[in-house]
Amino acid sequence: xxxxxxxxxxxxxxxxxxxxxxxxxxxxxxxxxxxxxxxxxxxxxxxxxxxxxxxxxxxxxxxxxxxxxxxxxxxxxxxxxxxxxxxxxxxxxxxxxxxxxxxxxxxxxxxxxxx
Amino acid sequence: xxxxxxxxxxxxxxxxxxxxxxxxxxxxxxxxxxxxxxxxxxxxxxxxxxxxxxxxxxxxxxxxxxxxxxxxxxxxxxxxxxxxxxxxxxxxxxxxxxxxxxxxxxxxxxxxx
Numbered sequence: 001x002x003x004x005x006x007x008x009x010x011x012x013x014x015x016x017x018x019x020x021x022x023x024x025x026x027x028x029x030x031x032x033x034x035x036x037x038x039x040x041x042x043x044x045x046x047x048x049x050x051x052x053x054x055x056x057x058x059x060x061x062x063x064x065x066x067x068x069x070x071x072x073x074x075x076x077x078x079x080x081x082x083x084x085x086x087x088x089x090x091x092x093x094x095x096x097x098x099x100x101x102x103x104x105x106x107x108x109x110x111x112x113x114x115x
Numbered sequence: 116x117x118x119x120x121x122x123x124x125x126x127x128x129x130x131x132x133x134x135x136x137x138x139x140x141x142x143x144x145x146x147x148x149x150x151x152x153x154x155x156x157x158x159x160x161x162x163x164x165x166x167x168x169x170x171x172x173x174x175x176x177x178x179x180x181x182x183x184x185x186x187x188x189x190x191x192x193x194x195x196x197x198x199x200x201x202x203x204x205x206x207x208x209x210x211x212x213x214x215x216x217x218x219x220x221x222x223x224x225x226x227x228x
Contacts, residue, residue, distance in 0.1 A: 032215055043119070043205050043219030044158070089158065093215065101148060101163035101171040103217065108157060 003027055004092050006106025013113050019077040021109045023090035026071065030092040034103075035064065035075045038087045047088075048075075080113045087111070117141065119208050119220035127226045133194040136223045140187050140208030146170075147189040148217065149181060152203040161204075164189055193225075201227045 006023045013019045025033075031052055036044035050057045050064040050073065057064045063076040077084055090106040120139040128134050140147050148163035160173040164183035181191040187208070193200055203224050207217040 034215075034217075036219075041221065043207070043221050045219065046216060049216075095215070101146065101165065102160045102173065103148075103150075103158075104160070105150075105158040 002107070003104040004090060004106045006090050006109060008109060009107070010110040011112070013080045013111065015080065015082060015113055015115050017080050017113075019080045019084070019111055019113070020074060021088055021090070021111075022072065022074045023106050024070075024072045025092050025104075027092070027094070027104075028071070029094045029096065030104075031095060032093045033064070033066065033073050034091050034093075035062075036089045036091060036105075038089065038108075044089055077111075080111075082113045082115050085111055085113050119206055119218050121204075121206050121220035121223050123223060124221070125224045125226075127228065128196050129228050130196055130198060132196050133192065134196060134225060135190055135192050136204055136206075136225075138189045138191075138206030138208075138220060140189070140206075141218055144208035144210050144218075145187060146209045146211065147183055147187060148207050148209075149189070149191050150205045150207065150219075151175075152205055152222070153201075158205070161191065196227045198227050201225060 034049035035047045037047045038044040048059045048062050061078045066073045088109045091103045093103045122137045146165045149161040151159045162172045167183045178194045183189045203222040205222045207219045209217045
């Protein structure tokens with residue numbers, strides 16, 4: 001059972017365009033929602049994260065939008081650059097209960113930014 | 116600060132063998148967690164250790180085990196290797212754990228022949 005569902009599987013964007021990746025979750029106990037970026041041959045690196053008490057968080061060109069009622073969150077990459085070409089993973093975790101210490105990942109989105 | 120270090124980087128084993136992977140967390144981090152990454156299943160949680168105690172375990176068979184030492188370094192062991200164990204094994208460390216602010220190593224690529 002996939003606790004976090006991510007789409008699209010792959011995304012091609014022109015340089016300077018906006019990349020949008022969407023995720024949905026089921027478990028209402030989740031209270032931490034990070035996005036990770038992974039380049040080939042490397043481990044995932046934390047990009048940006050949000051908690052459900054805010055609807056949006058922006059760091060540079062990266063923005064997370066969060067919709068608690070719909071149990072959805074998305075990553076927007078503004079002014080996409082070829083260096084942003086990587087695999088992006090959304091994830092969720094909870095600081096309580098049986099899921100403590102565990103990150104549930106989406107299946108990933110392969111982003112390609114054409115120059 | 117040095118990042119998370121995983122050794123070895125690559126490993127080739129045959130079915131039935133056992134393997135031990137090592138992880139050195141970022142200095143000061145008390146939590147170490149392990150994930151398996153495969154093209155088919157994506158990133159799957161194996162277990163998390165915090166101050167030498169296993170705090171949570173994923174849905175993997177008992178052939179997968181781990182431990183954490185007093186200096187926070189961690190090892191994971193897979194016994195009786197199967198072809199399906201071929202994967203990238205990632206270690207992540209954090210100060211508080213609970214899945215927050217994880218810093219991942221580059222992983223150990225295990226191939227089982």
